[in-house]
Amino acid sequence: MPAKDSGEKHAPSDCKDHDEQEAAKPKRLKTQRSDRKSLSDSEDDETEEEDAPSSASDAEDAEYSVDFGAITARLGGAASSHRRSVVSSFVPPPTEQWTPPVNLKSAQDAESIRRSVRRNLLFANIPEDTLQVLVDAMKYVAVDAGVDVVTQGDVGGDRFFILDSGVCDVRVHERVVGEVCATSPRNFFGELALLYDSPRAATVRARTSVECWSLDRVTFKRVLMATTMQQRALYLDFLGQVPIFSTLSSYEKMTVADALRVQFVEAGDTILTEGSRGDDFYIIADGEVKCTRGGEEVSARLGAGDFFGELALIHDDVRQATVTAMRKSKLLVLDRATFKRLLGPMQEHLRKRADLYELYMNAPRVTEQS
Template structure:
């Protein structure tokens, strides 16, 4: 029952991907770049290997003005890797960024070399080149569609898969590998534990093993909806399965030209959107947020792979839904 909301995976000069995934956006330039050995997913293991630090380790701190901090927070918050970090974690990331200056023609990173920094460009422009392919993308400064690069070599401990060259004077901010991985690693572990605890309270998932629940927890992406917003619309193609984490939603259907409620309110632990994915049909009803709501979502491919064994239990929802529709028709 969902509008198609494709989640764009940020281009990275270290390891661009061309894996075919109908739920991921791949632009024309990215499609020219060879795929890396490590495949990406919508969610999943964030680091190839956990980073270990000494007990007295502390991230570096480089002084910045308030305007610089605000601009960096705005820039990194748009990156899917950092979008779910708490403010305290963002503050650590921003504090650890070091200001770097480059001149025209400087190679900021070189293909094949070991990655040591993640970069956010403040001012200036860069070009990305891949051997055997040529130029594949431009990188701009703050306010540009793409103003960062270098993350996947750090995430996956892989060599740089491209060269990034300054086309003029460039001001950038670099984040070291250890801080980068430590913050994201801690965030991923906390998020995984939080989702696992929540999933243990979802009745329909009880037959799954601990491992299967952890796999689902890794695959989930949170989405928030303000009160009154339609989360999915009747008649649309279905791309996601939803579990209500917080808030409340209601299912409605157009019956004789009137939007009619066809379910009880659904709250934390309740789910919706499964029938369209199971039956390969368009959404049979709309679902609207009654109050500010957060849902955990699973894309179609992951739903089919992870929740296929629960199909018979999920279909029980279909019988209840049909009963609500018939009752609604009778009462109207």
């Protein structure tokens, strides 16, 4: 039910006019409109009702049991489509107890959700196929003006929202302290409820009629947490195949695995530039790169299981070569601090790999470019 005009003035907004915004968007069938005064997080949540565990033991098992086979099938085998793929985001477990929900949406809506999710630091580095599962699980919700999408003080908040159209006010103790609008870079809210079991810190109330995409906590935790555990196992197995990590203890390998972040590059992308400063060490999970100095290739092409970028970190120096992706590649990246802490004692071992370093070490050093 629309709220009465309280005469409240709103701060200048970066949101474009709502009517103009609505006119520019394709009309969507309103299959799930809410005209209640408050939209409870737990209402209309078929996923959580259907999947509620029957006991504490079941809850513990359900928390980490994911139908990765169904995920991989839905993705059309994308996780293993590359010729030299070494690390895949999903590996089917032996049991299948839960399948992530799929809420149909247009390609345009899916891409809009994907862009919004990537802007959130919580989701910024998750693998692309995991992101696709989350996008598929997003549910469409339409809310009338005056309705609270989330309410301050509510406990058990379990939904993350992306605003697709309209404007919402953010209120703390009924005082407007901000706004969320569909056209702003930060058009999402409620993400912390996916991680922490704490009351909602603010009320988000629809100023206009709004359309949202929402993600439930169950899907997020089951997919993301299980993926994290599967990814750790895969990385540990992968690191065991990379010679320079062979001397690390199991604990050290686990530390490296947890510190790795994924970076995707396209054919022709420059990963490192000769003479520039750098803080990262790279392992190739899938793909191929070339190393050049002064425009000339200085080593054999590097592929899955090879690594680069360590020289600048060992010597606290600038990059000694330019590294370019020859095709779409998946890289595992380790930051300087972790590299120095774990791999610092292995510097002598790294230097002895003359087959990789001879052309670098015998040539004049590159100095920092201005």
